[in-house]
Amino acid sequence: MFFGTSSRWNPDGQHIYVTGGSTGLGLSLAILLVERGAHVSIVARNQNKLDDALKELEKHRQHPNQKIAVRSFSLDTAGESAAALDAVCEPHDGRAPDAVFACAGSSKPKFFVEMSAEELQKGMTNGYWVQAWTAMAAAKKMVRDRTKGKIILVSSTLGYMSFIGWASYSPAKHALRGLADTLQSELMLYDIDVHIFFPPTMYTPGYEEENKTKPKITRDIESTDDGVTAEAAAVALFEGVRAGHAHITADMITTLFRASTRGVAPRHNIFLDPLYDMAAYIIAPIWKRSVDKRVREHRAEHREYLLEAGFFS
Amino acid sequence: MLAVFLLSTITLACLVSLLAMFSSNQWNPKGKHCYITGGSSGLGLSLALLLTRQGAHVSIVARDQQKLRNALDELEENSRQNPEQKLNSYSFSLNNEAAAAEAYESVCAAHGGRSPDAIFLCAGTATPGFFVEETEASQRKGMEMAYWVSACTALVAAKRMVRERVAGKIVFVSSFCGYMSFVGYSSYAPGKHALRGLAETLRSELLLYNIGVHIFFPGTIYSPGYVEENKTKPKITLKIEESDEGLQPDRVAEALLHGVQNGNFHISGELTGHIFRSSTRGATPYNNVFIDRIYSLIGSIALPLWRRGVDSMVIGHKSEHDAYLADKGFFEQK
Numbered sequence: 001m002f003f004g005t006s007s008r009w010n011p012d013g014q015h016i017y018v019t020g021g022s023t024g025l026g027l028s029l030a031i032l033l034v035e036r037g038a039h040v041s042i043v044a045r046n047q048n049k050l051d052d053a054l055k056e057l058e059k060h061r062q063h064p065n066q067k068i069a070v071r072s073f074s075l076d077t078a079g080e081s082a083a084a085l086d087a088v089c090e091p092h093d094g095r096a097p098d099a100v101f102a103c104a105g106s107s108k109p110k111f112f113v114e115m116s117a118e119e120l121q122k123g124m125t126n127g128y129w130v131q132a133w134t135a136m137a138a139a140k141k142m143v144r145d146r147t148k149g150k151i152i153l154v155s156s157t158l159g160y161m162s163f164i165g166w167a168s169y170s171p172a173k174h175a176l177r178g179l180a181d182t183l184q185s186e187l188m189l190y191d192i193d194v195h196i197f198f199p200p201t202m203y204t205p206g207y208e209e210e211n212k213t214k215p216k217i218t219r220d221i222e223s224t225d226d227g228v229t230a231e232a233a234a235v236a237l238f239e240g241v242r243a244g245h246a247h248i249t250a251d252m253i254t255t256l257f258r259a260s261t262r263g264v265a266p267r268h269n270i271f272l273d274p275l276y277d278m279a280a281y282i283i284a285p286i287w288k289r290s291v292d293k294r295v296r297e298h299r300a301e302h303r304e305y306l307l308e309a310g311f312f313s
Numbered sequence: 314m315l316a317v318f319l320l321s322t323i324t325l326a327c328l329v330s331l332l333a334m335f336s337s338n339q340w341n342p343k344g345k346h347c348y349i350t351g352g353s354s355g356l357g358l359s360l361a362l363l364l365t366r367q368g369a370h371v372s373i374v375a376r377d378q379q380k381l382r383n384a385l386d387e388l389e390e391n392s393r394q395n396p397e398q399k400l401n402s403y404s405f406s407l408n409n410e411a412a413a414a415e416a417y418e419s420v421c422a423a424h425g426g427r428s429p430d431a432i433f434l435c436a437g438t439a440t441p442g443f444f445v446e447e448t449e450a451s452q453r454k455g456m457e458m459a460y461w462v463s464a465c466t467a468l469v470a471a472k473r474m475v476r477e478r479v480a481g482k483i484v485f486v487s488s489f490c491g492y493m494s495f496v497g498y499s500s501y502a503p504g505k506h507a508l509r510g511l512a513e514t515l516r517s518e519l520l521l522y523n524i525g526v527h528i529f530f531p532g533t534i535y536s537p538g539y540v541e542e543n544k545t546k547p548k549i550t551l552k553i554e555e556s557d558e559g560l561q562p563d564r565v566a567e568a569l570l571h572g573v574q575n576g577n578f579h580i581s582g583e584l585t586g587h588i589f590r591s592s593t594r595g596a597t598p599y600n601n602v603f604i605d606r607i608y609s610l611i612g613s614i615a616l617p618l619w620r621r622g623v624d625s626m627v628i629g630h631k632s633e634h635d636a637y638l639a640d641k642g643f644f645e646q647k
Contacts, residue, residue, distance in 0.1 A: 078449035112518055113472050117410030120468060124456070128503065132452065140445050144644055161596040162513035164521070170514050171460070171507035178494055178506030186444055186496035188627045189634050261595035263612075264493040264620045274613060281606070284596040295520045302521050312476060 012037035020104030024204030028234035039067040041088035081133035096141040099150040102131035127172025160257035165218030201227030256280040343368035348429040351436030353380040355536030359566035365392035413465035434463040459504025480523035497550030533559030
């Protein structure tokens with residue numbers, strides 16, 4: 001399934017809505033889009049960060065009639081997300097955006113047995129619902145306006161696989177895949193394209209935040225991973241949308257996962273994808289075995305840790 | 314060349330499978346306490362009957378008291394093997410941690426407060442529909458019935474098993490909709506995919522405590538739940554699923570138990586399931602390193618073809634769907 005291969009998607013003059021647009025991936029993407037002449041609206045919670053983001057975006061303005069706007073909204077509920085969407089559409093005659101990039105999200109890795117149910121739920125809110133509500137509001141608005149737009153969700157490598165420490169995050173990122181794959185099929189009813197991005201570790205403020213709670217064993221397992229900068233991730237995401245890819249990745253490891261978990265998701269390349277799949281067939285079990293070994297070796301130390309934390313009392 | 318490759322692969326595969334059959338420490342339910350959520354109907358009930366016949370102590374939890382009573386009667390009449398077997402049923406909701414903890418507590422009470430040896434999370438329902446007709450309530454309900462009813466019990470169980478040092482098993486039940494999705498499942502596929510994410514995390518993490526994790530991906534099961542879900546299912550979704558053959562709950566329960574006994578992490582029940590599993594494997598462990606490869610090869614040809622068929626059905630449905638929405642006044646609302 002290839003969409004738009006005849007004319008590559010060009011954001012010039014389009015209205016693009018980016019959630020989580022004041023920092024990290026969202027901001028880098030917003031800058032990139034402004035540079036290409038798009039009207040860009042970003043939504044996030046913190047007004048100070050939004051003000052800083054606006055100053056940054058203005059530096060990249062291409063012409064005076066580009067509409068660049070920042071609004072402060074929470075996206076935790078359907079109502080708030082719909083209100084945010086309506087607010088950013090107002091300066092555009094209330095019309096639906098041409099593209100929506102749902103970059104909002106955060107993570108809090110932790111040991112499962114130390115999590116409360118609230119933390120598990122918060123993980124789903126901050127990893128899934130903050131994007132799903134925007135997708136729902138955008139889909140409805142685009143359908144009503146008969147806008148043949150684009151909806152882009154942002155998952156993670158942890159939406160293709162998982163390991164120790166990510167029990168509140170990986171389910172949410174997998175859920176985004178479930179939603180994206182449903183919508184990629186369903187929104188063909190309305191000529192709305194759906195893409196989903198699976199970035200690896202991105203060196204952003206969000207990454208620093210998550211490292212505060214991340215168990216040491218999780219960090220050890222990830223230590224061999226190369227992360228990417230938010231700028232590089234934004235470029236990969238942008239290029240992937242332009243290439244019409246349903247699933248978009250920014251690094252080789254995640255690409256191997258994409259090719260080997262593809263199932264019924266569209267292929268990128270009929271020759272390369274099977275090669276990636278074969279590589280994953282060999283590499284993935286080796287990696288998995290080494291991760292399992294590390295976890296087993298960590299048992300005694302972990303028992304000590306739980307004892308000290310008063311878990312057994 | 315290809316023939317030689319295929320022949321040698323198949324031969325190797327057969328040899329490996331034979332070896333696997335003879336090697337095992339197959340998990341044996343006899344004398345073990347098995348806790349089944351959603352155990353009063355469909356897959357859960359069939360599983361309860363099966364485990365009871367194999368000599369396990371079985372506790373079932375569901376909401377409806379009458380269904381639970383009927384289920385318990387069936388267990389007693391058709392499956393009990395010996396008088397020592399403890400067969401119990403409890404009526405609880407499971408959609409939040411407090412409810413899940415209460416249910417768990419009751420289930421353990423009949424066994425001296427000790428955690429079950431295995432937990433089968435069969436509770437759940439699906440309510441398919443069009444995404445643009447969904448509301449916050451229906452989306453949240455979908456996640457609750459596909460994901461939270463299992464995740465909450467898993468959280469309670471993991472903590473209890475670790476504290477009691479019980480090297481138990483937690484078995485999740487996802488769906489084909491946890492491997493892929495298409496039109497109609499926006500309230501269901503995310504939750505079923507989320508279960509995979511949780512299971513993958515816990516398979517790794519619970520190695521710390523010797524707790525085993527499995528996750529089952531059945532296709533259509535001819536159960537009361539299936540009848541219920543078809544009430545709201547969009548026509549286009551039904552059309553796409555026309556060619557699927559579902560299975561009776563008994564067959565499905567057998568496949569699930571078989572997979573657990575074989576020590577398979579991802580469990581699939583029949584050919585279509587094996588193909589999906591092998592085509593979305595990623596870093597998930599193999600069930601059989603050679604046969605899985607064959608399924609994957611079949612999948613790499615069959616799945617894109619199937620996908621193309623689904624896409625053209627959806628595209629062909631556009632104008633009918635447009636009329637459907639217009640009829641419902643969708644375009645007049647804000």
